Amino acid sequence: MQANTYSLEEIRNDFPVLNRRVRDDKKLVYLDNAATTQKPNQVIDAITDYYQNHNSNIHRAVHALAEESTEAFEVTRDKIAKFLNIQNREEIVFVKGTTEAINLVAYSWGRDNVQKGDIVVTTEYEHHSNIVPWQLLTQETGAELKYIDIDDDGELILEQLDEYLSTGKVKLVAISHVSNVLGTITDIHNVIKKCKNVGAKVLVDGAQAVPHMKVDIASLGCDFYAFSAHKMLGPTGVGVLWARKELLENMRPFQGGGDMIREVHKHETTWNDLPYKFEAGTPNVADVICFAAAIDYLTKIGMDNVRSHETELTKYALEKMSKVKGLTIYGPKDPQKASGVISFNFNDVHPHDVATIIDKNGVAIRSGHHCAQVLMEKLNVAATNRASFYIYTTKEEVDTLIDSLEQVAEVFKL
Amino acid sequence: MSGDPIYTEMIIEYSRNPSNYGKIEDAHITRHDSNPLCGDSIDLYLNIDDKKISDVKFDGKGCAICMACSSVLTEMIKGKSLEDVKKFEKDELLSELGLEHLIKTSPVRIKCALLSLKALKYGIYSYFAEKMNDVESAGNLKEEAANLY
Structure with missing residues (x-):
């Protein structure tokens, strides 16, 4: 274990796509890592x-x-x-x-x-x-x-x-x-x-x-x-x-x-x-x-470090998200019991509308049934939003996600 | 977010209060359809009298675009003759809500916008082809529905 060698900045520098600007020149905030992760220069x-x-x-x-x-x-x-x-x-x-x-x-x-x-x-x-x-x-x-x-x-x-x-x-x-x-x-x-x-x-x-x-x-x-x-x-x-x-x-x-x-x-x-x-x-x-x-x-990073980075982010995100009015979070609220995945719904706004609106801010999340319709039935929802983190995800990106939800509230007059 | 090309006042209003939302019991035509990737899922109900759409309703779950387009579609076809409805084109529906740009800008969201129209075309096809045994009147609605998006 290399406890003190986790440099988020160095890691991010290895991923060229993280410098992308998307939509109206917004900085990409990639939170769809459970679908697929980005690739570092070493792999490319x-x-x-x-x-x-x-x-x-x-x-x-x-x-x-x-x-x-x-x-x-x-x-x-x-x-x-x-x-x-x-x-x-x-x-x-x-x-x-x-x-x-x-x-x-x-x-x-x-x-x-x-x-x-x-x-x-x-x-x-x-x-x-x-x-x-x-x-x-x-x-x-x-x-x-x-x-x-x-x-x-x-x-x-x-x-x-x-x-x-x-x-x-x-x-x-x-x-x-x-x-x-x-x-x-x-x-x-x-x-x-x-x-x-x-x-x-x-x-x-x-x-x-x-x-x-x-x-x-x-x-x-x-x-x-x-x-x-x-x-x-x-x-x-x-x-x-x-x-x-x-x-x-x-x-x-x-x-x-x-x-x-x-x-x-x-x-x-x-x-x-x-x-x-x-x-x-x-x-x-x-x-x-x-x-x-x-x-x-x-x-090289060490899987224990990967896990602790994600646990810290998940803890941070869950704390902030639990204070957002109208936000329903599905799954464990204890970051020790979960991986860096947070599924949520925002008021009664369909996840596709949430994802489309925050995408204008460069925030990429997944919306839909996530190939888990049996679970959707159980949760009694048609779909959810899902934000998922990885080794290069920052707290600022979590903040951008949460701030973007305000725009959803604005559009839907919530 | 003023001037949002998708989430206009009209779309938000329809998504909050959809028109013709509900079920017609024992409808002459019932058609279910869904977009498997996003979770939009609707049922369209039609009653036909005197070769006209005498009543139409829809229910189900969907995003704002799907709800708004389904609402407007039902408003536009109510009372129309089946012959007119057969000729109904997607541009008519999209322009009613200012969503023509979706065809170019959002190949994913266009499916939300056109789901109810697809159900309508399939529904009328099966009404003619299967219920009335009138393949000629059914025309190529099935192909139109399949190639809508």
Whole structure:
């Protein structure tokens, strides 16, 4: 941990887009980091360097560029292993994002391990990517899909998980490490422990966790873990599925094609070793390679520092926002229990109108259902506004967001 | 914020007090539509008598633009003949609220503005094509609705 080295100014200087002026020459205030984060020069330079100096397909040709590219591609896998304390590098599968990772599990593991009468458990605060694949699976197999509800503080009611597990029918619990709408941090160690006690598998959607806090997969003890590069300074189009080796070994391939095979004959094929069995076709070579620069960047700052910066900002924002008349905040009010995500509604103004009006000030937030319509139903709202922070977010930017709400009040004569 | 090109007095007023807001029980035409990305979600209800729109209402949840445009659309088509309503163009609706610029300036918000018109075109199509079994009168309303934005 490098406790005193967090320089917000230095960090911001690495992100050219943060100097953008938008709309009527307003300074950009980017608060949509839960959707995707901005990229530092180090990542942008890495992708340029790759295409200018190394571009080649990987894993096959023997020429110099192919060797360089293959090595760089595999270096990213090693860096991920170190970053998340993963013991076996062959358990790290590159996919195009968290959504694909979850679908891979639903298809390759789910189709052979979930049957009629079984239960798959998910939660009310899941992203559609951790609901729809399980709907498809359970509808196809005749299994049942159950939800863990949330309470008024936006936290999971884990007694319901106990009830489901007590039936002895639960095959899988698919659960977010951090809610993308409420920012709630799941009591994931507790969930995994409960599941392990009865032999249920656990898939963790870590898309909103890995970018924001230290995640140690070895100590978690789950079975599958998924996340995306673009939410942690990396490029779009790269995601990771981590799964236990013995599970991957026994799973059928997700896609057939080049690279995932050992031998192909007219009527039979044998599979390549892990992780390549699940990496059919030319992967996203350039973006996987430059993802390493994002991991290096976060490692240099230190994930504990990332977390404490965001906690401080969230505390600051929650204190100020709770004083704004007509503002409803959804989710935990304790910054220790949440990631840097604040969902809110302002009086009865539709979130799209809020977002459009404050966008004139350069403030970029997300408005809508955040791919979490099940949660919207629970909260009994059509949509919410969501401000989400990252390593470069400043208190002044939080102030600009809150000041901009005054303009919304003015327009709507509140 | 004076002179805001979107949030004019008229839009704010309609969003606060929408016209023809509510449900028609057992309406001759009911059409639900939504914009999945922003959460606008409305139902449009139409009664047809003597080949005219004798009554029209809408309900649902949406942003100010969606509420205002739905209100104005229902005002504009009430009492009109189906033949006239079939020819109703999006420019007529947008200009009524001074929102023509949205087509160029905001490809996202144009969907909010035109959601009710899309529901109207689909609704009348299904009235002719499915209820009256009159494919000829239904014309290409379905394609128009699909390509509205």
